[in-house]
Amino acid sequence: MKVILLFISTWLCLPFFSWAQNPGPILADGSGHGHREDQPQDTTTLAYALKKGSEMDLHLRLYYMTTRNEKELSDYYAYAFGGGLKYQTGIYKGFQFTVGGFFVWNLASSDLAKPDPATGAFNRYEVGQFDMEDFENKNDMDRLEDFNIRYHYRKSSLTFGKQNINTPFINPQDGRMRPTGEQGLWVDMKEIPRLRLQGGWLSKISPRGTVRWFGVDESIGIYPSGFGTDGKRSNYKGNLNAGGVGILGITYEVKPDWTIQAWEYYTDNIFNTVMLQSDAKWALSPKTALLAGLQYIHQNAINGGGNDSLSKTYFDPRQTSNVISGRLGYQVMKSKLLLNYTRITADGRFLFPREWGREPMYTFIKRERNEGSGDVHAVSVNLHQEWKKNFRSEISYGYYKLPGTGNVALNKYAMPSYHQFLVDLNYQFTGFWKGLQMELLYTYKPAAESPENARLIINKVNMHHFNFIINYRL
Numbered sequence: 001m002k003v004i005l006l007f008i009s010t011w012l013c014l015p016f017f018s019w020a021q022n023p024g025p026i027l028a029d030g031s032g033h034g035h036r037e038d039q040p041q042d043t044t045t046l047a048y049a050l051k052k053g054s055e056m057d058l059h060l061r062l063y064y065m066t067t068r069n070e071k072e073l074s075d076y077y078a079y080a081f082g083g084g085l086k087y088q089t090g091i092y093k094g095f096q097f098t099v100g101g102f103f104v105w106n107l108a109s110s111d112l113a114k115p116d117p118a119t120g121a122f123n124r125y126e127v128g129q130f131d132m133e134d135f136e137n138k139n140d141m142d143r144l145e146d147f148n149i150r151y152h153y154r155k156s157s158l159t160f161g162k163q164n165i166n167t168p169f170i171n172p173q174d175g176r177m178r179p180t181g182e183q184g185l186w187v188d189m190k191e192i193p194r195l196r197l198q199g200g201w202l203s204k205i206s207p208r209g210t211v212r213w214f215g216v217d218e219s220i221g222i223y224p225s226g227f228g229t230d231g232k233r234s235n236y237k238g239n240l241n242a243g244g245v246g247i248l249g250i251t252y253e254v255k256p257d258w259t260i261q262a263w264e265y266y267t268d269n270i271f272n273t274v275m276l277q278s279d280a281k282w283a284l285s286p287k288t289a290l291l292a293g294l295q296y297i298h299q300n301a302i303n304g305g306g307n308d309s310l311s312k313t314y315f316d317p318r319q320t321s322n323v324i325s326g327r328l329g330y331q332v333m334k335s336k337l338l339l340n341y342t343r344i345t346a347d348g349r350f351l352f353p354r355e356w357g358r359e360p361m362y363t364f365i366k367r368e369r370n371e372g373s374g375d376v377h378a379v380s381v382n383l384h385q386e387w388k389k390n391f392r393s394e395i396s397y398g399y400y401k402l403p404g405t406g407n408v409a410l411n412k413y414a415m416p417s418y419h420q421f422l423v424d425l426n427y428q429f430t431g432f433w434k435g436l437q438m439e440l441l442y443t444y445k446p447a448a449e450s451p452e453n454a455r456l457i458i459n460k461v462n463m464h465h466f467n468f469i470i471n472y473r474l
Contacts, residue, residue, distance in 0.1 A: 050097075053090025057100070058474040059083065063177055065126050068464040070457060074116040078109035078126035080177050086146055096150045098163075103142035104177050106130055116458055124224075124459035125367075128176045128209035132222055143211045145181050155190040162206075162213070167198070167249060168263055168275055168360035169352055173208055175366060175467075180357060181206040183213060184244065194253040202245045207355035216267070217242040217306075220314060220353045226372055226412035229316045229349075234412075239312035242268040257281035257289075270306040271315040273299045273352065275360070281331075291329030291338065293362060298322055299351065319348025319409075321374065327362040334386035338362075339379075346375035349412055365398050365420050367443045367465055372412030377401040380420075390428040397421055399448070405456050417448035418461045435474055441467040 042048065066077040086100025112127045113135035122135070131137040148161030162183045164172055172179030184202035205219040206212065214222070221237025228234045246266040253259050258280040265273040277295040284290055298321065305315030322345040329338040340362035344350045352359065352371055359371050363378040370376050380398035387393065398420045405414040422443045429436040447461035457463075 049092040050089045052092075055088045057084075057086040057088075059086070059102070060472040061177060062470040063129060064466075064468045065129060066466050067123075067125050067459060068466075069459065070454075070462050072118055073454060073458045074110075074118075076110045076112070076123050076126045078112070078129050079107040080109075080129040081105050081107050082141075082177050084145070091152055094152050096152065098146045098148050098150065099144075100146035101142060101144045102178055104130060105141070106138035109138075112136075119455040119458050121455055121458045125465060130177075130209065131211055132207070132209040133212070137211075141211050143178065143181075143206060145178070145206070157188050159186045159188075160184075162204075165200075165202075167247060167357070168261075168277075169265055169273065169357050170202070170205075170245070170247065171357035173358040176208045178208055180208045180355070181213075196251040197249070198251075199246075199248040202247070203243070205356060215242075216244050217270075219355045220270075220306075221355075223354045224413070227408040227414065228311060228313075229319070229409045230310060231408045232311060235312050236306060236314045239309075240270060240306040240314055242270050242306070244268055257283075267302070269303050271299060271301050271351065273297065277360075279327075287333050289331040291327065291331060291336070293325075293327035295325040295360070295362065296323065297325075297350070297361075299348075315351055316348065319374075321345075321348045321350045323350055323361065325361040325363065336382070336384040338382040338384070340382070342370070342376065342378040344370060344374050344376035344378075346410065349374045349410060350376075351412075363398055363400075365396050365422050365443070366424065366441065367422070368400075368418075368420055368445065370400060370402070373402050373415065374410040375403045375407075390430055392426050394422065394424040396424075401448070405451055405453075414456055416451050416456055416461050418445050419448060420445050435472055437471045437473075439467070439469040439471075441469075 060083045061081070063080045068075050082102055082104040084100060084102030086098065088098045089096055109126060112123045115122050127135055131141055144162065146162055148159050148163045150157050150159040162181060163186060164179060165182050165186055166172060170182065182202045183204035184200055186200035187198065189197040202216065204213045204215055206214065207219055207222055210222060217240040220240055225234035225237060245268070248264045249261065251259060251261040260278045263275040275295065275297045277293065279293040282290045300320045301315040301317040305313040305317050307313040310316065323342065325340070325342040327338055327340045329336055342361045342363040349372055350370065354369065354371060358364065359369055361370070363380040365380060370378060378398065378400045380396060382394060382396045385393045400418055400420070402415055402417045403410040405411060405416055408414065420443060425440045427438050443465045445461050445463055447457065450462060451457060
C-alpha cells in the first residue's frame with residue numbers, strides 16, 4: 001500500500017513541481033494552461049514563495065545482501081525494497097524548508113531473529129537493512145528523515161532540525177537501506193577564501209538500521225556492545241547520560257591540491273575526540289601525480305567515560321586512544337593506486353559509536369572496522385579506476401593485525417586478525433535510463449589465524465559477503 005501511495009502522491013505532485021521549475025501563467029477560465037499577459041502572477045504570496053525554485057526527489061532502492069559463513073555455520077540473505085520522497089522549497093529571503101521520509105519493506109529474508117544453532121550468535125549484516133531494535137519487524141519501517149529549516153547567507157548556511165551531515169566520524173555510512181541521520185543545529189561557513197568552518201550541536205541521532213530518533217546517549221548501544229575492559233559483557237546501554245555532541249571542523253586549502261583539516265568531537269559527559277589530517281597531491285606530469293595523506297587521532301574520557309561504574313561506562317577513563325594513519329598513492333589519469341597504513345597504539349581502544357558513522361582511517365575497507373581495538377597494525381592497498389564518467393571500480397586488499405581475542409582490554413568485539421579482499425563496481429545509466437544506478441560489492445575475509453571457537457568466526461572471518469544494489473532517483 002505504501003508503494004502505491006508513494007507513486008500516486010508523486011504523480012499528483014509532478015505538475016506542481018514542473019510548474020515550480022518553469023512557472024507559467026494560468027488562464028482566467030481556470031483551465032491551467034496559462035495566464036493572460038495582462039494578468040501578472042502575484043509574487044507576494046506564501047504559495048509563490050514555496051513553489052518558486054522548489055524541488056522534489058523520488059528515491060527507490062532495491063537491495064540484495066547475503067553472507068556465506070563456514071559450512072557448519074548459518075548463512076543469511078535479505079531482499080529489501082524501499083522508497084522515499086523529499087520536498088525542498090526554493091530560497092525565500094534566505095530561508096529554505098525541507099521535509100522527507102523513507103519506508104523499507106522486507107521482501108524476503110532469512111529468519112534474522114533466530115540465533116545460529118551451533119554458536120548462539122545472531123545475524124550481523126542483513127538485520128541492518130531493517131530494524132535493529134526488532135529483528136522480527138518486517139513491515140512497520142518508515143522514518144521521517146528530513147525536517148529542517150535552513151538559512152542561507154552568501155556562501156554559508158545554518159540548518160536546524162532533522163538532517164544528514166557528513167563528517168569524518170559522524171556520517172551517513174549508507175551501506176544499508178537507509179543512512180544515519182542527525183537532529184540539531186549545523187553551521188557551514190565559507191566566507192573566507194580557502195577556509196571552511198563547520199560545526200554545531202547534535203541532540204538526537206537515528207542510526208542506520210533503525211526507525212526511531214534517539215537521544216545521543218540512548219543511541220549508544222543499539223548495535224552489539226562487545227565486552228568491557230573488565231572482560232564482562234558491556235553494560236553501558238541505557239546507563240549513559242549525555243546532552244548531545246558538539247562538533248567543530250576547520251578545513252584550510254593551503255594550495256588547490258593541499259588541504260589541512262582539524263576536527264573536534266565533544267560527546268557530553270562521555271569522551272572527546274580530536275583529529276588532524278593533511279592531504280596533498282603533486283603533479284608529476286600532465287597525466288600523473290603523487291598522492292599523500294597523514295592523520296592523527298586522539299581520544300580521552302570525560303567524567304568517567306559516561307558512568308561512574310566501570311561496568312556501565314562507555315570509555316574506560318584509565319585508557320586513552322592514539323591513532324596514526326598514513327597514505328601514499330600514484331595517479332595516472334583516472335586510475336589511482338593507494339598504499340595505506342594505520343597504527344592504533346596500545347594506550348587503549350579506539351572507540352566511536354558505530355551507530356553514528358564509520359571510521360575515517362585510510363586503511364578502512366567497506367564492511368569491516370577496527371573500532372573497539374587498540375594495539376592494531378593495519379595495511380591496505382586500493383586500486384580505484386574510473387572507466388567512464390558513469391562507471392567506476394575499486395579493488396582493495398587489507399591485512400589487520402589485532403590483539404588476541406582474549407585480550408578484551410584492547411579487543412572489544414573479540415575480533416580475530418584477518419585479511420580482507422573487496423571488489424566494488426558502480427555503474428550509472430545515461431540517456432533514457434538516467435537516474436538509474438547499480439552497484440555490485442563483494443568482500444571476502446579469511447582469518448589470519450583462525451580461532452578454535454566458532455563464535456569468534458561466524459559473521460566475522462572466513463566468510464563471503466555479497467551486495468547488489470539498485471537505486472533510481474527522479
